[in-house]
Amino acid sequence: MTHNIPDPHQTYPLPHYNRLCFLKNIVNNPNIMIGDYTYYDDFENPQNFERNVLYHFDFIGDKLIVGKFCAIASDVKFIMNGGNHDIDNFASYPFYIFGQAWQKVTPTTHKIKGNTVIGNDVWLGFDATILPGVTIGDGAVVGAKAVVTQDIPPYTIVGGNPAQPIRRRFEPEVIELLLYLKWWDWPITKITKHLEVLYSNDVEKLQKLLN
Numbered sequence: 001m002t003h004n005i006p007d008p009h010q011t012y013p014l015p016h017y018n019r020l021c022f023l024k025n026i027v028n029n030p031n032i033m034i035g036d037y038t039y040y041d042d043f044e045n046p047q048n049f050e051r052n053v054l055y056h057f058d059f060i061g062d063k064l065i066v067g068k069f070c071a072i073a074s075d076v077k078f079i080m081n082g083g084n085h086d087i088d089n090f091a092s093y094p095f096y097i098f099g100q101a102w103q104k105v106t107p108t109t110h111k112i113k114g115n116t117v118i119g120n121d122v123w124l125g126f127d128a129t130i131l132p133g134v135t136i137g138d139g140a141v142v143g144a145k146a147v148v149t150q151d152i153p154p155y156t157i158v159g160g161n162p163a164q165p166i167r168r169r170f171e172p173e174v175i176e177l178l179l180y181l182k183w184w185d186w187p188i189t190k191i192t193k194h195l196e197v198l199y200s201n202d203v204e205k206l207q208k209l210l211n
């Protein structure tokens with residue numbers, strides 16, 4: 001019996017379950033880029049996703065870039081650069097946004113920390129918060145309720161506030177091999193063909209995929 005391959009253009013890929021969506025199909029903001037098969041599971045409605053990308057203003061132009069095959073749990077939040085106040089001045093209160101006599105001060109040291117970049121096959125646990133400008137490497141795992149303030153290397157599990165490494169998922173040479181293979185960029189038919197190896201931890205079989 002042959003089976004079809006799940007279609008990344010399907011919004012709700014699970015039958016009778018519209019809490020989980022292939023995220024790229026519901027995102028409208030051009031400053032949010034989502035890779036194929038990355039899904040978001042929201043306790044209420046996955047259309048809430050953009051509401052969880054916080055302080056994301058067009059005039060700043062920072063981007064949230066998420067790779068392929070990521071699993072994003074409910075209530076994960078991305079704080080973008082628009083959420084930062086000027087904290088090098090004596091007063092951090094943003095007087096200027098109220099205009100009138102307060103227009104005479106303007107943002108001065110507003111720190112733009114850059115885009116938020118999430119790699120491929122990254123799992124973001126329930127209610128994790130990702131701060132602006134952070135890069136999370138391929139294969140990383142962010143534990144439930146973690147607050148990610150710094151870059152996370154590939155295949156590293158982190159947890160806590162501020163998020164700290166718990167452990168690496170694999171030995172360095174296996175991580176190197178995975179980063180070389182970049183299975184997430186293969187044609188979907190090739191990924192499907194080798195699924196039993198990819199969804200195992202048999203290093204010898206993984207090495208054979210090099211050929």
Ligand SMILES: CC(C)(COP(=O)(O)OP(=O)(O)OC[C@H]1O[C@@H](n2cnc3c(N)ncnc32)[C@H](O)[C@@H]1OP(=O)(O)O)[C@@H](O)C(=O)NCCC(=O)NCCS
Nearest residue numbers: 071073124125126141142143144145146157158159160166
């Ligand atoms: C991060 C996580 C994947 C780690 O799983 P694990 O490898 O089985 O880890 P363990 O339970 O063996 O814990 C290892 C250590 O990490 C700590 N830890 C685990 N999860 C943590 C978290 N979310 N935040 C902070 N520390 C955490 C444990 O306390 C333990 O610390 P210790 O070594 O000092 O005792 C898991 O705990 C987690 O948070 N999963 C997310 C679940 C989720 O949100 N699912 C949503 C639906 S997809």
